[in-house]
Amino acid sequence: MVNHPVVKEIKELFAVDKKALRNIAGLFKEQMLQAIEGQPSSLQALPSFLPAATGREQGKFLAIDLGGTNIRVSGVTLNGDGTWLVQAKVQRPWRDPEQGYDLTTADTDGEELFDFVADLVAQAYAHFPTRKLAMTFSYPMEQQSRKEARLLRWTKELKPRNTVGRRIDQMLMDALNRRGLQEITLEAILNDTTACFLTASYQERGVIAGSICGTGHNTCCLYPFFPGNPPIIINLESGNFHLLPANDFDAQLDALTENPGQQRLEKMTAGKYMGELWRLVYWEMVQKNVLPPPALAWLEQPFSVNTEQIGYIYADPASPSSRQWSRQWGLDHYPPEQLSVLQAIASAIIQRSMGFIAAGYAGIITALPAVIHPSTIAVDGAVFHFLPGFTSGVERLLADLLPENPPRLKLTPDGSSIGAAVAAALPLYSME
Numbered sequence: 205m206v207n208h209p210v211v212k213e214i215k216e217l218f219a220v221d222k223k224a225l226r227n228i229a230g231l232f233k234e235q236m237l238q239a240i241e242g243q244p245s246s247l248q249a250l251p252s253f254l255p256a257a258t259g260r261e262q263g264k265f266l267a268i269d270l271g272g273t274n275i276r277v278s279g280v281t282l283n284g285d286g287t288w289l290v291q292a293k294v295q296r297p298w299r300d301p302e303q304g305y306d307l308t309t310a311d312t313d314g315e316e317l318f319d320f321v322a323d324l325v326a327q328a329y330a331h332f333p334t335r336k337l338a339m340t341f342s343y344p345m346e347q348q349s350r351k352e353a354r355l356l357r358w359t360k361e362l363k364p365r366n367t368v369g370r371r372i373d374q375m376l377m378d379a380l381n382r383r384g385l386q387e388i389t390l391e392a393i394l395n396d397t398t399a400c401f402l403t404a405s406y407q408e409r410g411v412i413a414g415s416i417c418g419t420g421h422n423t424c425c426l427y428p429f430f431p432g433n434p435p436i437i438i439n440l441e442s443g444n445f446h447l448l449p450a451n452d453f454d455a456q457l458d459a460l461t462e463n464p465g466q467q468r469l470e471k472m473t474a475g476k477y478m479g480e481l482w483r484l485v486y487w488e489m490v491q492k493n494v495l496p497p498p499a500l501a502w503l504e505q506p507f508s509v510n511t512e513q514i515g516y517i518y519a520d521p522a523s524p525s526s527r528q529w530s531r532q533w534g535l536d537h538y539p540p541e542q543l544s545v546l547q548a549i550a551s552a553i554i555q556r557s558m559g560f561i562a563a564g565y566a567g568i569i570t571a572l573p574a575v576i577h578p579s580t581i582a583v584d585g586a587v588f589h590f591l592p593g594f595t596s597g598v599e600r601l602l603a604d605l606l607p608e609n610p611p612r613l614k615l616t617p618d619g620s621s622i623g624a625a626v627a628a629a630l631p632l633y634s635m636e
């Protein structure tokens with residue numbers, strides 16, 4: 205069945221060979237250099253005003269992780285020796301139908317969103333009474349210093365009103381004031397890729413980039429941005445890279461999103477979108493009578509499948525978790541050959557994602573003025589953590605693209621909370 209002409213055709217649509225990946229790496233490098241020089245580019249070079257960590261950072265901090273799916277606040281103690289302790293962790297999803305709230309709709313106001321954040325800060329603060337706060341903010345923002353950031357746009361799930369173009373630090377502090385938490389000070393605000401970078405560089409030397417592939421995708425790297433100062437971390441917003449070969453399914457997916465035309469790399473690689481690509485391909489297979497429809501009606505519903513779910517079938521359609529998943533999704537009547545087709549679709553999409561991510565990393569490394577060897581890229585996010593073989597697959601492809609000095613990938617769990625604390629503990633530099 206996996207050799208069915210339609211299945212073969214689809215696999216070809218998603219296939220990218222080494223030559224194509226080299227070409228993408230070259231284009232990525234060009235776009236990155238253009239962004240750094242202030243020329244028009246699909247990438248950005250947004251300074252974080254933060255250098256790499258030394259490993260000696262210490263203190264107690266409240267850390268907000270404002271992500272794509274959840275908001276989390278933790279109390280973090282940095283011991284000053286590359287180790288830490290996380291306490292008082294409180295977490296809520298942006299949307300919880302059982303609790304009757306949804307902050308991801310366009311009706312949500314910025315104030316409402318930040319009041320929700322302030323409530324969680326209050327809860328964590330009650331158990332971990334430290335006044336120093338830092339926030340990892342996983343959306344594009346332009347910084348004037350490490351403590352000030354203006355929101356450029358929303359990506360992924362959130363789209364609250366009255367927020368774009370406004371100062372994120374002020375919206376947060378206003379909400380904390382409304383909540384009676386005037387004594388808390390904001391020490392740093394940083395992107396999640398920067399937080400991932402800082403967490404890894406707190407633990408070891410040689411980190412050159414930080415990257416997330418979770419709900420969304422993005423990468424930052426260390427760059428000598430302000431001559432005469434230590435290199436700082438710059439956020440490339442690489443999920444917006446657009447010089448990629450796109451097929452008809454990519455176009456269909458793009459049209460279903462809130463931000464058509466934007467975040468092209470993200471929409472081909474990240475967790476929010478790979479499940480949707482899989483659904484679109486599956487739908488076409490049903491239309492062409494290659495596969496029967498599932499017994500339950502979800503296949504016509506956009507964004508009804510997430511990447512974690514296709515991860516089961518990708519790993520092994522016969523595993524107990526895959527079988528349980530197939531039952532829940534009305535695929536009981538599928539014989540193993542038909543489940544293998546679903547696995548082949550997932551595999552084609554996931555392999556392409558690995559290739560594009562590796563090509564992006566190769567582009568960054570070749571654009572950097574000097575790279576120490578051996579070097580490390582810190583990575584985090586559900587796609588790296590939960591898709592079997594993803595991290596090692598990207599590492600292998602990267603070694604193919606950069607055979608002389610391939611970087612290693614370091615899985616950096618909890619990076620958003622720890623990295624926020626590290627940012628708050630770093631000394632200030634004069635470039636601010």
Ligand code: BGC
Nearest residue numbers: 342343344359416420421422
């Ligand atoms: C955002 C980035 C973020 C990435 C990973 C993207 O959608 O634009 O700022 O780093 O997701 O969370």
